[in-house]
Amino acid sequence: MAHAEMTDLEATQPAPDTVQTKIQARDVRVFYGPTEAIKGVDVDILDKTVTAFIGPSGCGKSTFLRCLNRMNDTIESARVTGEILLDGGDIYDRRVDPVQLRARVGMVFQKPNPFPKSIYDNVAYGPRIHGLVANRAELDSVVEQSLRRAALWTEVKDRLDEPGTGLSGGQQQRLCIARAVATAPEVLLMDEPCSALDPIATAQVEELIDELKQSFSVVIVTHSMQQAARVSQKTAFFHLGHIVEYDDTPKIFTNPVDQRTQDYITGRFG
Amino acid sequence: MGEHIVSAFDHDLEKIEARISEMGGLAEELLAGALTSIETRDTSLAEQVTARDKKLDQMEMEIEEFATKVIALRAPMAQDLRLVIAALKICTTLERIGDLSKNIAKRAASISKLGPLPTTPSIIRMGRATQAQLSEVLSAYSGHDTKAAVAVWRKDVDIDEMYNAMFREVVTYMMEDNRMIGAGSQLLFIAKNLERIGDHTTHIAEMAYYIQEGAPLGDDRPKGEPVSPAID
Ligand SMILES: Nc1ncnc2c1ncn2[C@@H]1O[C@H](COP(=O)(O)OP(=O)(O)OP(=O)(O)O)[C@@H](O)[C@H]1O
Ligand SMILES: [Mg+2]
Numbered sequence: 082m083a084h085a086e087m088t089d090l091e092a093t094q095p096a097p098d099t100v101q102t103k104i105q106a107r108d109v110r111v112f113y114g115p116t117e118a119i120k121g122v123d124v125d126i127l128d129k130t131v132t133a134f135i136g137p138s139g140c141g142k143s144t145f146l147r148c149l150n151r152m153n154d155t156i157e158s159a160r161v162t163g164e165i166l167l168d169g170g171d172i173y174d175r176r177v178d179p180v181q182l183r184a185r186v187g188m189v190f191q192k193p194n195p196f197p198k199s200i201y202d203n204v205a206y207g208p209r210i211h212g213l214v215a216n217r218a219e220l221d222s223v224v225e226q227s228l229r230r231a232a233l234w235t236e237v238k239d240r241l242d243e244p245g246t247g248l249s250g251g252q253q254q255r256l257c258i259a260r261a262v263a264t265a266p267e268v269l270l271m272d273e274p275c276s277a278l279d280p281i282a283t284a285q286v287e288e289l290i291d292e293l294k295q296s297f298s299v300v301i302v303t304h305s306m307q308q309a310a311r312v313s314q315k316t317a318f319f320h321l322g323h324i325v326e327y328d329d330t331p332k333i334f335t336n337p338v339d340q341r342t343q344d345y346i347t348g349r350f351g
Numbered sequence: 352m353g354e355h356i357v358s359a360f361d362h363d364l365e366k367i368e369a370r371i372s373e374m375g376g377l378a379e380e381l382l383a384g385a386l387t388s389i390e391t392r393d394t395s396l397a398e399q400v401t402a403r404d405k406k407l408d409q410m411e412m413e414i415e416e417f418a419t420k421v422i423a424l425r426a427p428m429a430q431d432l433r434l435v436i437a438a439l440k441i442c443t444t445l446e447r448i449g450d451l452s453k454n455i456a457k458r459a460a461s462i463s464k465l466g467p468l469p470t471t472p473s474i475i476r477m478g479r480a481t482q483a484q485l486s487e488v489l490s491a492y493s494g495h496d497t498k499a500a501v502a503v504w505r506k507d508v509d510i511d512e513m514y515n516a517m518f519r520e521v522v523t524y525m526m527e528d529n530r531m532i533g534a535g536s537q538l539l540f541i542a543k544n545l546e547r548i549g550d551h552t553t554h555i556a557e558m559a560y561y562i563q564e565g566a567p568l569g570d571d572r573p574k575g576e577p578v579s580p581a582i583d
Contacts, residue, residue, distance in 0.1 A: 347427070
């Protein structure tokens with residue numbers, strides 16, 4: 082590049098056209114008993130891209146996110162219809178093992194949910210059950226790497242044997258992030274990963290997200306418009322179970338097309 | 352546009368718009384004063400214009416400071432963001448218009464020492480047309496009237512044409528009678544300043560449009576043929 086182009090900020094550059102679609106969702110609907118929570122969502126989630134899901138509380142962001150690694154299977158009343166393809170393969174195919182799927186499509190939940198095990202074992206769990214490491218030394222290294230990436234290492238390196246549940250809320254959330262990245266997933270789903278974090282830890286997680294998108298696809302649900310604007314390249318605005326607008330992030334935050342998006346991001350009564 | 356859930360945010364944005372309008376009113380007043388001081392050769396009015404221009408500079412700084420705070424503290428998005436960014440640009444533009452008006456007024460002193468000039472009425476006519484454009488763009492801005500903003504933007508070509516006609520007329524006088532050269536150059540400077548004010552006015556029109564539409568107004572604006580690259 083001969084001169085710096087002033088089209089987009091570094092972190093918000095739209096994905097280059099060569100970037101492949103990682104996940105394709107077609108007419109996805111989710112019912113909780115008789116209630117339809119997701120009402121026909123079509124979206125292409127790109128590889129090597131951070132996609133933000135924004136929208137008012139209860140509009141279905143978490144519900145839709147959980148479809149992407151079949152987490153809704155664990156909810157008794159939930160029923161999912163439509164089609165979700167990961168690299169072209171139907172993730173709801175009967176031959177797909179949900180546990181294997183979740184190693185490829187990792188998830189960080191809205192509320193931190195460490196296992197009642199040591200800090201070390203929380204992170205080591207995934208690599209162990211998926212047989213990703215050959216020996217203890219390799220496992221140690223994966224655990225340290227993952228804790229570093231989640232910006233938790235310096236705080237816990239001397240207490241790896243203590244229970245994960247004994248950490249502060251923000252530390253627990255970073256522990257869950259470390260656990261999710263430990264299996265080196267291809268897609269990382271993050272449901273409000275920073276809602277319990279202080280600004281420094283938030284910045285560290287955002288830096289991690291930026292780093293992950295070099296190789297993976299990251300989908301983040303966030304209530305912080307600033308965070309969505311800072312970390313993502315694509316933004317989907319959810320409203321009452323629909324995606325009403327999906328576009329390049331800079332477009333959504335400077336000149337959204339839909340009035341509902343505009344009202345929401347500018348903090349107006351909709 | 353509906354109201355913000357946080358009503359203080361509405362008040363902040365309203366304040367920005369109100370201050371821009373106030374600043375616009377003052378810029379218009381400076382231009383009017385400058386024209387009258389030329390027309391009536393009133394040097395004390397010219398001095399008032401120079402003094403009032405300081406107030407305009409002060410207002411520009413206040414708006415900049417306030418807009419910066421709004422960006423930092425409220426993180427405006429979409430149309431709100433455009434409103435704040437446009438305010439930053441418009442206040443700088445209005446400050447420039449004030450400077451140019453001050454420059455025009457300064458010529459009143461030199462002109463007042465000369466005999467009657469045949470071209471003064473044309474330059475005053477051009478000045479009043481420029482002032483009308485400025486006034487219209489300011490109402491378009493405060494009334495969120497995209498159509499009116501576009502109309503002002505298109506009409507700037509009239510100012511350009513008046514400038515070109517003015518330029519030819521003054522040069523003709525200067526060629527016919529070289530005693531006219533001093534006065535003629537003063538008038539050419541005034542005309543050029545007015546033409547610049549016209550351009551700044553179109554910039555405000557572009558900003559008023561951008562706030563509402565979120566896209567640039569484009570660059571296919573009709574323009575008069577430039578005749579005087581030498582005195583830009
Ligand atoms: N386990 C469940 N059983 C029944 N209904 C549910 C369940 N989970 C979510 N819902 C309903 O589905 C709708 C979407 O909820 P969801 O949690 O997906 O929203 P969200 O956009 O993630 O909201 P928030 O921003 O508050 O996290 C809501 O009306 C909610 O009440
Ligand atoms: Mg949720």
